[in-house]
Amino acid sequence: MFKKTPFYEMHVKNGGRIVEFAGFLMPVQFEGIIPEHRTVRTGVGVFDVSHMGEIEILGKDRLKFVNYLTTNDASKLELNQIQYSTMLYPDAGIVDDLLVYNLKDRILLVVNAANTDKDYQWIVDNKKYDIDIKNTSNDIGQLAIQGPKAELVMQKLFDLDLSTLRYYWATEVKMKDIPVLLSRTGYTGEDGFEVYVDKKYAAQCWQMIFDAGAEHNIKPIGLGARDTLRFEMKYCLYGNDIDKTTNPLEAGLGWVVKFDTGDFIGRDSLLKIKEAGIKRKLIGFEVIGKGIPRPHQEIHAEDGKIGFVTSGTFSPSMNKGMGIGYVEKPHNKVGTRIKVIGKTPVDAEIIKGPFYKQGSRQ
């Protein structure tokens, strides 16, 4: 039996094409991936991201525990600050990538929908210090309001001056009369917010946002455009670009690994990998000419296979086929010519990410 988010009825009413994703019935698109993508790049769109998992860490040692659980330096988080991080297995393979919210009375971990149960179990199995762990995923609705007009729309619903809420900061606040957790975060490369709300207020929350956004032509956006938007920023997607067989260093996530701020699960293995030198890198590439790369296709250099595609799609902003994939060093340099082996092999060139550089994200 598939789960429904608190906004499911709205998706059906808005003509969403519903598919199963990570055990949830989710809208993959409404008017089409490309127009929805453009809505977010130029205006404002709303994603139902209630399928994401929420795991709370409570107790006096919560910061110490999260610092041990994750690769980034959680100890330096200020009140209401957010951090992107990863959790590793002892062999340095990635359990998940996640957001860490340091809130007044708890730490909130926001994890990938497909990993919620696995992550919760992992955290429970590795529990130490004086803490409690709570999986609140089923009680919370989450919306992402994204696009250059997101602040204009959301400002109507808050007394707080939203220009003071900076990127990767959160606040527990009232949206008109409903209590929400509001953060300036997103997965699109545009300015925007994420709102976490008790599911009993979900319908009201949706209505408020769409009423406020009506004059800016706010629209619901499906998972299809969520993927093309994150793809253009070369943001990793767990299950595609990262998983238990990849480590954060080769995935280009070394910036969320802090080796010198205390022990974390996977640290010893990852340090060994670092000292030995990583063998491959996650790179971005653009097709020269026609063709659209697809996940799992092989990447070749002149002398044979050097890697494989992890994400590949048509980029609506760049209007061409582009991809993300692992290639062996030293083939990972920007400017390297590669061949992507689909039905018809296509030529491509390694380029620097993010692919889309005009986003409104501050």
Added chain:
Amino acid sequence: MANIIEGVKYTKEHEWVKIEGDTALEGLTDYAQSELSDIVMIEPPEVGRKVNAGEPVGTIEAVKAVSDLYAGLTGEIIEINEKVVSDPSIINKDPYGEGWLFKIKIDDPKQAETLLTPEQYKELIAKH
């Protein structure tokens, strides 16, 4: 609901075929374009190519999906819709009209009898 028009035949692979004397016009059905959604690239067969009914002759790429394109009838490709090659979104907007894909000079007009009628095609997609 997907639009199924009269006056054309259909393939099991979701192409429509319109016979006009000894030529046939072929395109993607409304059902197929809607399932693929956001068609962004097509690789059509070359003019002059001899094709057999049921043979894959090209590809249709959407943002999230790729699909083979099949010849509905045996013959020779005599024309490609270049407008659709340069703007594949026309297929999404008008699959049975402006969105036609190619024209075949057919070997045997009787072969069309092996294709599906609108009624049969309707039954086929009802199973999906």
